[in-house]
Amino acid sequence: MADAVDTEALTNWLVSLRERTKPSEIGLRERPSSRPGPRVRGVTQEQVNTALNWGRGTYQALEKGRLRAQGRRVRTEHILDIAELFKLDEDKYRQLHILALGTQPPHSLRPDTSVVLPSQREWQRVVDGQREIAYVTNVQWDLVVWNKPFTRLFTTLGDTSLGDTEGRGVPGNMMDFMLFSRLAREELLTDWEERWAPPVLAQLHTVSLENPHNEKLSQLMERVREDPITRRIYEAGVIDYAYPDGDQRPLNHPDFGRGLAALASAHPSSAPHARLIVVCFTPLTAHMDDTVGTTPLSREA
16 A cells, blocks of 8 residues: 555654664664764664664665665565564554554564553443443453443353353453353353354454464464364354444343343554443343333443
8 A cells, every 4th residue: 555655754753763762772782982973863774774684775775765666565574673673562563564554564563462451440430431231351352341230241140151250250251251151152142153153253363363472362263163163153254254343133131131232342542452342232122120220231230
């Protein structure tokens, strides 16, 4: 997408990065203060090229936007090398990739990306403020925060097959629960094999490709292949699904019975592969208990 690349912005970004970096920070010796000639801020293009172990003039051409003019392509591998050399965080890596290639990077920079949610306390307040079912999972679907309506799904169905709950009474990992739990397959997620399993498997497939170094995601994919039911569904073809936002799926609520779950999703910017899921549940029979409030899933539920 050459027309989407802002060469001037890329040049300015890389120059600024070089000027803020000492030679010692990228594994090079500091220049002697007695060295003749003009003083250089940060590191030079040549020093960066040496530290990257690239072919002669490659970094210089990339920074000046001349790589394409020389018949060479800027590749994700170039951006990864620069990100690792300058110890960029995930956000700056994405920004650099967009400036250089015009696209989001195909996968994350580090295996632990979006495993820890820096703003976990704030997201707990967000989900607590929801009257609908709401929860946040990290990149590998570990449950991070959740609210009372979410907990209610697991307190009255009389089943202990939640996977590792870590003593919290809710699933430890939502992907593990949705795909392999008897409670999910047979009671909670109505029409599991047709309406839930294919999109959930497709999402797992996509996220595991985006995070190839994440061990937990690899383990989940391996379990998918080992389980005869999920393997059959997965091999039937589930790769054309992107995200749950806007989906409507049948759900058997322990308090309100069968109904429709409309899903809304969002991603914390500090952990872009983590996800907030809000489940707006509408029962098929509009039975309302006076003690519940104005909706089936009030915060008191």
